[in-house]
Amino acid sequence: MNKVILMGRLTRDPEVRYSAGENSIAIARYTLAVDRRFKKDGEATADFIGCVAFGKQAEFAERYFRQGIRIVVTGRIQTDSYTNKDGNKVYTTDVIVEEQEFAESKAASERHTGQTVETPLGAADANGFMNIPDGIDEELPFS
Template sequence: MNKVILLGRLTRDPDVRYSSGENSTAVARYTLAVDRRFRREGDSATADFIGCVAFGRQAEFAEKYLRQGTKIAITGRIQTGSYTNREGRKVYTTDVVVEEQEFAESKSAEHPREQGVTPQADMDGFMTIPDGVDEDIPFM
């Protein structure tokens, strides 16, 4: 079975291109920085930089919504390949072909509010509504 699950942040905006021909397909390439779970005592945090490629609707989603720093979770499969570069040397590649991708944090976590009151969660998991925002809640 060839199945990969990754959680990480985009190192840069996706590079999206469209195949030529009558039925052009979107192809998005991006790199995920995935933190290593374990590290030696005293060592700084390390990450693996994993190349990902998405096709069709997944690529269009990446083009529209994903940006550098976005934290996402993906599932897919590993695909290896090779090609001969301009110097005549054979280059081997390993990519994760994206089957599913989704946001792993809310937009507010990605871009914290600079002003205003951020609701806090109580011990029971429900948020307390700050004073003065009752008029913004449609069902009260």
């Protein structure tokens, strides 16, 4: 079984690119700083783990994830290798994202990062209320 669950903070905004071709898909790459359980010489240490999200997950990351926010990622580890332009073999290890979500409230994230984080439709804010965009009233199943 290949299953990974990580919780950490984004080291920078996700880098998003789109595949070439008619049916292009979004590909988001970001790095999570995941605190280690034990301190070394009294200092907290972290591992920096590369994550890759595809499709809707990548679009979500592009829209809502910002440097410093804490998220939880579930996925699988994937290793690969390639030969760089100098002829050296380079080995890579990434987490392929299957699920991702916020690991702290919007208010806590804003306190930590110092910037406003947009609340996605359907997600509750710090007060437990959902963000419903203007003009969507006619699509709601109640009146």
